[in-house]
Amino acid sequence: MDLKHIEYLSPDAWNQWHTELLQSTLNRAYDRVSFYRKNMDDAGITPEDINSASDMAKLPFTFRRDLSDNYPYGLFSVPLRDIVRIHTLRSGQINPIALGHTRTDLKNRQQLTARFLSSCGVEQEDIVQICLDPGMALHGLDMREGAELIGALVIPPDPVSPDTRVKVMVDFKSTVLITTPSHGLFLMNKIREMEIPLASINLKRVIFLGEAISQQERERFQKELGTSTRIAYGIFEAAGPAMAGECHCHCGLHMAIDQIFPEIVDPETGAPLAEGQTGELVITTLRARANPLIRFRTGDITTLTKETCDCGRTTWRIAPISGQTDQVVLIRGVRISPEQIDNILEQAAGTAVEFLMVTKDWNHLRQMEVMVGITDALFSGCLPELHQWIRRVEELILNQLGIPCRISPVQPSSIRPFIQAGRRIISWEEWTRR
Numbered sequence: 194m195d196l197k198h199i200e201y202l203s204p205d206a207w208n209q210w211h212t213e214l215l216q217s218t219l220n221r222a223y224d225r226v227s228f229y230r231k232n233m234d235d236a237g238i239t240p241e242d243i244n245s246a247s248d249m250a251k252l253p254f255t256f257r258r259d260l261s262d263n264y265p266y267g268l269f270s271v272p273l274r275d276i277v278r279i280h281t282l283r284s285g286q287i288n289p290i291a292l293g294h295t296r297t298d299l300k301n302r303q304q305l306t307a308r309f310l311s312s313c314g315v316e317q318e319d320i321v322q323i324c325l326d327p328g329m330a331l332h333g334l335d336m337r338e339g340a341e342l343i344g345a346l347v348i349p350p351d352p353v354s355p356d357t358r359v360k361v362m363v364d365f366k367s368t369v370l371i372t373t374p375s376h377g378l379f380l381m382n383k384i385r386e387m388e389i390p391l392a393s394i395n396l397k398r399v400i401f402l403g404e405a406i407s408q409q410e411r412e413r414f415q416k417e418l419g420t421s422t423r424i425a426y427g428i429f430e431a432a433g434p435a436m437a438g439e440c441h442c443h444c445g446l447h448m449a450i451d452q453i454f455p456e457i458v459d460p461e462t463g464a465p466l467a468e469g470q471t472g473e474l475v476i477t478t479l480r481a482r483a484n485p486l487i488r489f490r491t492g493d494i495t496t497l498t499k500e501t502c503d504c505g506r507t508t509w510r511i512a513p514i515s516g517q518t519d520q521v522v523l524i525r526g527v528r529i530s531p532e533q534i535d536n537i538l539e540q541a542a543g544t545a546v547e548f549l550m551v552t553k554d555w556n557h558l559r560q561m562e563v564m565v566g567i568t569d570a571l572f573s574g575c576l577p578e579l580h581q582w583i584r585r586v587e588e589l590i591l592n593q594l595g596i597p598c599r600i601s602p603v604q605p606s607s608i609r610p611f612i613q614a615g616r617r618i619i620s621w622e623e624w625t626r627r
């Protein structure tokens with residue numbers, strides 16, 4: 194079926210589509226992936242018990258941790274010879290996450306991204322500039338391949354300075370910019386700083402990934418750059434950055450429900466929530482061959498509506514992500530959890546370390562500083578040694594999580610009140626107010 198037409202199926206046709214594809218996904222996962230078989234056996238159900246989408250709630254969840262625990266091949270449902278690409282993601286655990294793709298998986302992913310970009314008005318004549326941090330390299334690659342399928346000219350996220358990115362944007366007359374909201378705002382300020390006239394900017398569309406953006410900030414792009422904006426949402430673990438995306442109506446993000454079956458659950462109890470209620474997005478892949486995911490907890494908070502959009506598409510829509518469930522912070526599109534920082538600090542110190550993550554926005558770029566409680570185990574009295582250790586931790590964080598981060602030694606007593614109150618991530622304002 195034409196991938197564009199599929200966005201307009203009737204509710205009955207969607208129902209049939211989901212029932213058939215969920216059954217085939219569950220059968221494959223049960224037969225070929227021992228992790229899923231065990232999960233289902235433990236829950237006392239078999240794929241035959243799932244006769245419709247409403248039965249999905251009977252199935253156990255899959256968590257991010259399960260992906261790294263089953264590294265390297267544990268979740269593959271095809272033989273290695275059928276896998277043509279493996280992406281590895283940082284998990285913050287000892288094992289990374291390994292995601293396999295068959296030739297069909299790659300084709301589906303590329304077509305899905307191209308479908309979203311087409312819906313944003315991207316055409317063969319466009320010059321698509323992608324400006325993403327290294328932590329979002331995989332989303333950058335997906336966007337590049339999607340734009341290339343359309344036949345657009347692509348400028349991938351090369352490691353050049355922000356000034357050079359702006360210069361390239363002007364000199365090559367980029368018409369589409371794909372970036373995170375924070376980096377987009379940063380570039381917009383650069384354009385103003387460099388006193389580049391609006392007439393030299395040819396952008397017709399800015400596509401945002403990875404972070405939330407306010408209406409006010411979106412309007413700034415319209416006003417200052419004369420460009421409209423769209424939001425896309427996706428997770429690295431499935432379908433890529435175009436798993437959901439806005440149409441021209443700007444009333445929610447159309448989920449690619451031909452490839453993904455979404456549910457909204459109560460983040461605390463895991464109970465399914467009714468349409469329109471706010472909760473955690475849970476997804477099941479419908480067409481992934483190498484790495485099917487069953488009821489995967491994304492950790493992202495949103496709502497879901499099944500109403501037909503004014504644009505005519507019948508694909509269900511989610512609201513822009515309003516936050517994350519557990520204590521996770523998004524730094525330039527990369528999820529960072531206290532558990533990840535804890536592992537890195539322990540790795541560097543050889544012992545458990547008290548710390549507090551403090552986030553601050555500088556020039557629209559979200560930064561993270563880690564306040565580390567300095568004890569005798571870390572500081573023997575030799576300052577150069579302590580500085581060397583701090584630099585090492587900063588390098589480990591950059592290498593393992595893909596974001597720059599500052600480590601600041603502090604008195605343990607200054608961070609303990611927060612830790613004792615169950616807080617691991619606070620804002621800079623809270624930190625300075627203490």
Ligand SMILES: [Zn+2]
Pocket residue numbers: 440441442447502503504505506
């Ligand atoms: Zn629409």
